[in-house]
Amino acid sequence: MIKAKINNVDVGVPEGTTILWAARKANFTIPTLCSHPDLVPGGQCGICVVEIEGIPGLKRACMTPLGEGWRVHTHTARLLEIRRQLVELILSYHDTDCLTCIKNQNCELQTLAATLGINTVEWRGFEEKLPIDRSSVSIVRDPNKCILCGRCTQVCANVQTVNALAVNHRGSDTVITAAFDAGLGNSVCINCGQCVVHCPVGALYENSHIERVWDAIHDPEKFVVVQEAPAVRVMLGEEFGMEPGTLVTGKMYAALRRIGFDAVFDTNFSADLTIIEEGTELVSRLKTGKNLPLITSCSPGWIKFMETFFHDMIPHMSTAKSPQQMFGALAKTYFAEQRDIAPEKIVSVSIMPCTAKKFECQRPEMRASGFQDVDFVLTTREIGRMLREAGIDLNEMPDEKADNLLGEYTGAATIFGTTGGVMEAALRSAYFLVTGRELEGIDITPVRGLKGIKEAEVDIDGLKVKVAVAHSGSQARKLMEKVEYQLRKEGKSEYDFIEVMACPGGCVGGGGQSWGSNMAKRARRGESLYAEDRSLPYRRSHENPSIKALYEKFLGRPNSERSHKLLHTRYYKRSTVDGNIIAE
Amino acid sequence: MVTENQCHCEQAQEEELYGKLKEVIEGHKGKPKELIMALHKAQNLFGYLPRKVQEMVAEGLNVSLSEVYGVITFYNFFSTVPQGRNDVKVCLGTACYVRGGQALLKKAEKELGIKAGETTEDRRYSLGIVRCIGACGLAPAMLINNDVYGRVKTTKMMEIIKKYE
Numbered sequence: 001m002i003k004a005k006i007n008n009v010d011v012g013v014p015e016g017t018t019i020l021w022a023a024r025k026a027n028f029t030i031p032t033l034c035s036h037p038d039l040v041p042g043g044q045c046g047i048c049v050v051e052i053e054g055i056p057g058l059k060r061a062c063m064t065p066l067g068e069g070w071r072v073h074t075h076t077a078r079l080l081e082i083r084r085q086l087v088e089l090i091l092s093y094h095d096t097d098c099l100t101c102i103k104n105q106n107c108e109l110q111t112l113a114a115t116l117g118i119n120t121v122e123w124r125g126f127e128e129k130l131p132i133d134r135s136s137v138s139i140v141r142d143p144n145k146c147i148l149c150g151r152c153t154q155v156c157a158n159v160q161t162v163n164a165l166a167v168n169h170r171g172s173d174t175v176i177t178a179a180f181d182a183g184l185g186n187s188v189c190i191n192c193g194q195c196v197v198h199c200p201v202g203a204l205y206e207n208s209h210i211e212r213v214w215d216a217i218h219d220p221e222k223f224v225v226v227q228e229a230p231a232v233r234v235m236l237g238e239e240f241g242m243e244p245g246t247l248v249t250g251k252m253y254a255a256l257r258r259i260g261f262d263a264v265f266d267t268n269f270s271a272d273l274t275i276i277e278e279g280t281e282l283v284s285r286l287k288t289g290k291n292l293p294l295i296t297s298c299s300p301g302w303i304k305f306m307e308t309f310f311h312d313m314i315p316h317m318s319t320a321k322s323p324q325q326m327f328g329a330l331a332k333t334y335f336a337e338q339r340d341i342a343p344e345k346i347v348s349v350s351i352m353p354c355t356a357k358k359f360e361c362q363r364p365e366m367r368a369s370g371f372q373d374v375d376f377v378l379t380t381r382e383i384g385r386m387l388r389e390a391g392i393d394l395n396e397m398p399d400e401k402a403d404n405l406l407g408e409y410t411g412a413a414t415i416f417g418t419t420g421g422v423m424e425a426a427l428r429s430a431y432f433l434v435t436g437r438e439l440e441g442i443d444i445t446p447v448r449g450l451k452g453i454k455e456a457e458v459d460i461d462g463l464k465v466k467v468a469v470a471h472s473g474s475q476a477r478k479l480m481e482k483v484e485y486q487l488r489k490e491g492k493s494e495y496d497f498i499e500v501m502a503c504p505g506g507c508v509g510g511g512g513q514s515w516g517s518n519m520a521k522r523a524r525r526g527e528s529l530y531a532e533d534r535s536l537p538y539r540r541s542h543e544n545p546s547i548k549a550l551y552e553k554f555l556g557r558p559n560s561e562r563s564h565k566l567l568h569t570r571y572y573k574r575s576t577v578d579g580n581i582i583a584e
Numbered sequence: 585m586v587t588e589n590q591c592h593c594e595q596a597q598e599e600e601l602y603g604k605l606k607e608v609i610e611g612h613k614g615k616p617k618e619l620i621m622a623l624h625k626a627q628n629l630f631g632y633l634p635r636k637v638q639e640m641v642a643e644g645l646n647v648s649l650s651e652v653y654g655v656i657t658f659y660n661f662f663s664t665v666p667q668g669r670n671d672v673k674v675c676l677g678t679a680c681y682v683r684g685g686q687a688l689l690k691k692a693e694k695e696l697g698i699k700a701g702e703t704t705e706d707r708r709y710s711l712g713i714v715r716c717i718g719a720c721g722l723a724p725a726m727l728i729n730n731d732v733y734g735r736v737k738t739t740k741m742m743e744i745i746k747k748y749e
Contacts, residue, residue, distance in 0.1 A: 163648030169657045179653040180635060188649075577639050577649060 004070040011066075019050055019061035023074055030074050031083060033090075033112055034149035035062040036198060037518045038504075040158070044150045046086055047112065050074050058082070084116055092123040093172075094201075095144035101202040106515040108200035109147060125172075133177070135185030137362055138207055138355040139196060139511075143175050146203035152176060152195035159504060160473030162305065164189035176203075179577075188308050188579045190473070192301035192502045193355030193379075193511015206355050206512065209376040210386055216347040216376070217260040224347045225335070226261040227327045227406070228252060230268055230417030231353040231507035232380050233532075234525040238514040239384030240394040245524035247532055250399025255392050256351075256383075257400065263335075266402045267350065268409030270327035271416045271425070273550070274298065275541035277567050278320040279429040280558035282497055286434075286463065291315045293468075293483065293495040296422050298322045300360035301502025301511075303571065304579065305473055310480045311573040319568040323416065324350050324357055325366050327406060328373030329566040334554045335405055343369055349376045351383045353417070353510035356502065368566045379512030408546035411533030418526035419471035419506035420447035420454060423499040427458055427467070428540045435461045442539055448530070450505060450523055453479055467497045472504040601629050605637060609644035616647045619655060623662060632663040668703045668710035670748040672696075672728050677716030679723040684738070688724055689713065691738045692745070709745070 003012050006019070009026040018041070023030050034045040041062040049058040053071040061074070073079070091113065098104055133141040148167070153176060156165045164187045168177050178187030196204045216224050237246035256264045282294050297303060297318045306313055321329070327350070332343040350357065354377075360366065361374040378386070387394065402408070412428055415421030424444045431439035439458075446456035447467065452475040458465045470479040479498065486493040503509045505522035508529070513522075538544060555563050573583040608625045612618040622645060626637050633656055642649040656662040674680075674689040689700060692711055696704055703710045719725040722734025726741070733744055 157648070157651075163650045166648075166650035166654040167658075168650075168654050170660075179638075179649040576643070 002066050002068050004066050004068065004072065006072045007074055008071075013066055016065050019059065019064050019066050019072055019074075020048055022066045023050075023061065023072070028074050030061045031112055031115055032062060033087075033108060033147070033200060034151065036151055036200075037520070038159075039151060039154050039198070042150050042154065044148065045090075047083055049079060049082060051076055051079060080116075084118060087113055087116055087118050088121050088123065090147050091118065091121045093125040094147060095129065095142070096121075101145065102205045103145075103202035103515070107202060130175070133183045133185075134207070135183030136189060136191065136207065136359075137185065138191035138358045139184055139189070139193060140205050140207050141177075141184060142203050142205075143177075144203075145201050146176055147201055148174060148176065149200060151198040151200065152204060155194045155198045158474065160190070160192060160194055160502070161477050162188060162190050162192070162473055165195060182578065186578050186580075188574075188576060190301045190304040190308070190502060191356035191359040191511070192473070194503060196355060196511050197513055197515070197517055206379050206382065207358060208382060209349075209358070209378055210382050213349055213376050213378060213386070216349070221345060222347045223262045223341050223345050224260070224349060225263045225265060225331050225406075226256050226349045226351065227265050227267040227270070227324070227331075228256070228351040229324070229353055229357075229507060230271060230414050230421070230529060231510060231513075231525065232351050232383075232417075233414075234417065234508065234528040235353055235380045235513055236384065237394060238521075239380065239387075242395070243524075244521040245526075245528040247528050248394060249532070250401070251394050251397035253402050254397040254400040255387055255394055258392050258397075259387060259390050261349070263403045264400075265327070265331070265406040266409055267323045267327055267352075268413035268416070269402075269406045269544070269546060270323040270330065271413035272410055272541035272544045272547050273326050273330075273567070274320055274323045274416075275412060275422075275425050275429050276547060276551075276558050277326075277563060278318045279426050279433055279541070281318055281320060282426060282430050283433045284559070286460075286465065286496060293493050293498045294318055295497075296426075296499045297569075298416065298422055299501045299503075299507075300354070300356040301473075302476060302500045304356070304359070304574065305476060305502060306480075306500075307572055308574040308576055308579055309477065310484070311571075312484065313480060314571045314573070316483075317571055319564075319570065321366075321567055321569045322357075322360065323413075324352065324374055324377075325360065325569070326567050328361070328366070329368040330406060330550075332369035332371055332373060333566060334550065338405060338553075343371060346371075347376070348374050349378065350374050351378050351380065353380050353507045353512045354503075355379060355511035357512075365569055381512060381514060384514070405546065408544055409536075410541055410544050411536040411539035412541045413544075414532045414536070415529050417507045417529050418448075419450065419501050420469045420499065421506065421529065422501075423447045423467055423469050423497070425541055426497070426499075427465075429542045430465075431458070431460050432540065432542055434463070438540070447499075448526075450519065450526075465496045466494055467499070468495050469499045471501040471506050471509075473502060476500045476502070602636075602640075604629055605640060609640060612645055614644075614646050616645055619645055619647055619652065620659075623652070623656065627662060630666075632666045634664070634666075638664075665701070666703055666707060668707045670709050670729055670745075671712065672709050672745060672748075673712045673714045673717075673726070674700075675715075675717050675719070675723070675725040675727065676713050677720065677723075679720035680716075680725055683723040685724040687738055688726060688736055688741055691741055695742050695745075708749070 006026045011026045013022045033047045043060040043063045048061040051073045130143045233249045237248045331348045336343040357377045412425035454469040470476045483493045508525035509522040572581040612622040642652045676685045726733045726736045
């Protein structure tokens with residue numbers, strides 16, 4: 001226990017606690033800019049400097065552990081002046097067109113400037129605008145807004161181990177770009193959008209599909225269908241001031257109907273379908289023993305990560321498409337046929353907690369219906385913006401139901417939105433597919449929670465199935481390196497089935513979530529999904545009546561020829577230089 | 585400005601260089617901490633660090649390409665464009681600046697048809713800037729390879745430069 005005084009207030013904190021957190025305990029909020037609760041402090045911005053009696057110079061509160069007996073001062077005249085000057089200097093080279101900035105009212109720099117009472121900037125260093133990087137289909141980077149805080153590079157290098165973004169050049173020319181300043185679209189970027197959700201300012205944001213979706217909604221010739229990912233229902237409430245993790249499924253359907261979508265469906269329906277297709281694949285691989293472990297393929301960020309850094313694992317990947325793309329293929333075939341609507345009139349929109357889904361939907365192989373299966377992808381933030389623009393307050397919405405055919409779902413589908421969910425859902429159905437009986441104890445708790453890599457063993461009629469779950473690029477890398485090593489050395493891996501999600505926490509931590517998210521909020525969203533699972537009448541994908549009807553009326557059986565044509569996909573080897581396809 | 589494309593007569597030589605580069609990389613294989621050392625040697629071989637060399641070093645040392653590029657663009661010593669046979673540097677230190685260094689640089693850029701940091705098509709000259717060479721009394725000064733020229737006039741500048749083949 002360290003005892004010290006902060007602004008003459010006594011504090012006692014465990015050893016190693018930074019001055020920043022110790023001060024919060026004493027009810028003093030030291031202003032910060034580059035600091036983020038989920039990242040390692042880097043001390044780039046210097047806003048959080050404090051004075052300590054008897055220690056010369058200033059210390060950065062975010063990275064200085066409190067010392068025994070220290071007398072710390074956090075708001076002396078000198079400190080206030082230094083902080084103001086630092087913010088003024090940042091503003092002097094910042095493109096301050098705040099009113100038209102994507103982060104207006106959500107910007108940490110804007111908030112800080114207001115907090116510190118900055119009312120004039122004495123210097124002006126910002127003159128010529130640098131070109132905005134629009135090379136990526138998922139993410140836009142505006143260097144004019146960048147304050148070089150380093151959160152994006154830290155999350156890209158350390159949390160995701162993708163290393164697409166780095167600090168390049170020097171001095172006043174310093175800029176955060178991909179290698180060779182080539183643009184994110186010509187780099188190894190996996191489109192996960194973790195840089196976007198960690199950026200304190202408007203330097204990184206999604207490539208918006210809002211205008212094109214409005215155009216489709218307003219076009220009377222078009223029939224616009226919408227699907228929403230599992231994680232969106234525990235995230236969208238935050239866009240309207242609700243507590244993190246509030247479940248808003250019914251309100252979400254009502255709001256989407258009111259904004260003008262012609263049919264409101266649910267990605268959860270196709271998540272159940274994914275489980276049937278992937279579960280069938282798992283069972284057949286367990287029987288033959290070939291290409292084990294089977295690895296899940298729902299996360300488009302993980303797919304590009306695997307294609308770039310671990311393409312030797314392609315034979316192990318499940319060929320099942322992600323729920324988004326399964327839905328897309330069915331909307332323009334099954335739904336079009338059942339409702340007698342010409343598929344070319346259907347515009348398929350998805351609402352995702354994800355920026356990589358924007359990349360996935362435009363992959364050339366995702367045209368099983370003969371058209372682009374999913375036309376537009378909106379992040380949770382984008383649909384929040386659209387609803388506000390239309391004057392629809394989610395808080396005031398009644399609870400409605402999704403439309404028939406592609407709307408019904410089970411508890412197994414809804415937990416897709418959090419790390420371990422796909423694994424749990426798949427095991428519930430795989431057990432049934434193998435034994436014809438239901439798994440006792442439906443909750444498979446060892447695969448739940450936010451531990452980096454989770455392992456479990458499930459006994460399916462005497463057959464021991466060992467599974468592992470990884471979330472975030474760094475944990476996926478660790479697990480894949482282990483599997484590759486085992487395959488090389490022993491010819492087989494200890495694992496039979498692996499789930500990987502590219503984002504920390506799974507989809508509830510995706511690059512399309514609300515601004516200002518952190519791991520604590522991600523955890524609460526995950527808990528809400530498990531609560532919804534418990535509340536639903538069906539909790540196993542194979543029990544979904546609409547899925548049964550789909551197989552009876554249209555697909556035949558799981559992994560049938562038609563399923564393969566519409567619901568399965570293939571992968572490419574990609575270059576570690578620019579992420580481009582190098583081989584089939 | 586010279587691009588990375590080379591004429592055929594240089595191809596054989598280039599292959600030999602890449603062979604040597606592979607040996608250099610082998611010596612630092614899988615050791616990310618030796619990045620700067622490896623880049624140093626690579627630049628000594630090629631005279632600069634073309635894109636392909638950066639890619640090979642990144643892969644060999646198990647360093648991400650973005651980090652390699654970040655290091656190269658940070659350190660002044662490393663160059664991503666080929667260097668000319670003669671290194672022309674105009675001083676823009678305080679004394680030279682106030683006595684017309686900027687005009688000298690503009691003149692050189694115009695006459696050689698390149699910007700500071702670039703190399704002429706025939707690789708005869710590279711043009712650069714230095715921040716003080718300790719010849720403030722002779723401002724404005726110019727440095728060509730290891731020769732210092734003081735009190736350079738824009739009208740006489742090209743005469744001096746042309747002496748260097």
